[in-house]
Amino acid sequence: MKRTLFASVAIAAIALAGAPVSAEEMKAEVIHWWTSGGEAAAVKVFADQFTKAGGTWVDSAVAGAANARNAAISRTVAGNPPTAMQLNTGKQFDELVEGDLLADVDAVATEGNWRGVMPAAIVAAATRNGKMYAVPINIHGQNWLWYNKTVLASVGAAEPKTWTDALAILDKLKADGKVIPLAFSGQKNWEQNLFNAVMIGVGGAQMWTGILGKRDVSLAGSPEFKTVAITYKKLKDYVDAGAPGRNWNDATNLVIQGKAGMQIMGDWAKGEFVAAGKVADKDYGCTVLSNGSGGYVMGGDVFVFPKAKDPSTTKAQMTLARLMLTPETQIQFALKKGSIPVRSDVDTSALDACAQKGMRYVADKAQQMPSGDMLAPPATIGALQDAISQYWNTNMSADEFSAKVVAVLKSQE
């Protein structure tokens, strides 16, 4: 017994040590958090392309975004980095660049003219000190409004364009009393996501970048911000008692089944509609509420490459970077993932109606808005999340909430 245990430990240790990589072959160990069905299919697009190019893709999927990031970052800091790791488009790799732990992909970016075909906000989010350090691979719209066409038609409502329209429709649905007007998932990050949709849709572009990007304290104390806060709190009248703690996909399914009228959610919600066999623009509609000053909040994912000691790994990294951005890979990936390509020059005819709408938003420079993650570090986003969540769930007044946001912006040095 003891001896077999010892032997198995020894074998495991040898296995963990790994076989030495010869200089000729390209091996890429990739850490990411795409573990659900559609996501795994999407990442396979990259893996297949890399294999075709003669490389070996070692898939290190870790469930849960935070867990995957932690695993990848700890390994990088400890000097045993993966070849590539997934992060969200934004400030998550600031400190890795400061610590000189990442390889830049500027040569590949210049060669592939990335700056010419990507939205400026996405390029900026991937650039540090004038060089591109990350490969943006997709754009997720975060502030879509999804609605059930049959439900809206039943109260004689058309697609809303602004929050004023949306509130009028919610009122009608509430008076009608047959369905939940607004499907909602009461978890902190979705409370924040809903607030963000109101902030961009009511407050507009300047409010958005002013609060999140510039941390403008006077703006957080302004009457315009108070209007945003009041509009947000009004929405609480349209959600049901079961909302707190509900998962986002359960809320989406309420809209799909016609038990609820509409939902604010990122475009990953489309996967639920597709899985339920619903067709965009026929069964359900999608739109982005705006006050006319722009407002498509672009989040997304990037891959970064920790600096490698041996040239074969560097070669694998640059090959990956190049492959991820080819038009063919981009479109295949977007189809599987439900996101839209970061390139504006791909053939979008294969995409569904909502994704094409997204492409039109992104093509318009005035509509492109960087996500909160691109404008502020995780600590600030998190502190704001706590304030928003408290405001939504308690009897806090709009003035008290403004004061809280001011305090949060001040405390983030």
Next chain:
Amino acid sequence: MRLALSSRLSAISALLPALVVMFVVYIGATSWTVWMSLTNSRMLPNSNFVGLRQYQLLLGNDRWITSVHNIVIYGVLFVSLTLLIGFLLAVAIDQRVRAEDTIRSIYLYPYSMSFVVTGLVWQWLLNPTLGIQHVLRSWGFEGATFDWIVRPETAIYCLVIAGVWQASGLVMAIMLAGLRGVDDEIWKAARVDGLPKWRVYVSIIIPMMGASFATAAVLLSTGVVRLYDLSVAMTNGGPGIASEVPAKFVMDHLFERANIGLATAAATTMLITVIAVVAPYLYWRARKGEMR
């Protein structure tokens, strides 16, 4: 002499791993945590000394204050209710009931489940649109309301309910062992004196079971300090920040929010609090040892 030396050597070598673990893992890691809490580390540890700024931020942080309130509420209610219910269950089983083994297994069963499972099950039971309230209303009790879990002011009590449900069986097992340790002669004597049963329990048996109560209380208290998964699984700290707990504050800020400085300040505060609670007890124990 030589023999003494070699036996001492072997004693030291036997203890060495434990000592290394203690110094490196416990004392080393704890000191490092305290040091980190004095820096402005964000995603990666750095050594930019900022004094007590993180502690200032922590004490002004609503979520931290709520977490501390919650752990006190949870701690007091969870330990007292679990001890009470566990003891009553043990007394009930101790009445020489039939099928004692079966009942004992049923009571102990919740303890074999992880907090994640317990949390999820209770989340469904307490959810007003799926659980108990929904069932009562569908039976025709239109006015029945049981929506504690979606109301910020009562959410923490839902955590207490689930915690008590899970741990009562364990306390029962400990108490039952204690009760079985009571000499039959005592019961006989009490019967001769014509004492009512409850009186025997309150005045004689409970005082005799000090050790069982102490064991159970210590086990439960360690569970209070590290309360994390139940909050995550049941409410994820919600609604709002109503059911946040200190351990969750530390974990969230350490990882998701890339705010190592604030997280370690919170962890250090937790450590100091635990030491402040335990120190008088250790002192008392040491004194008691001296007096013998």
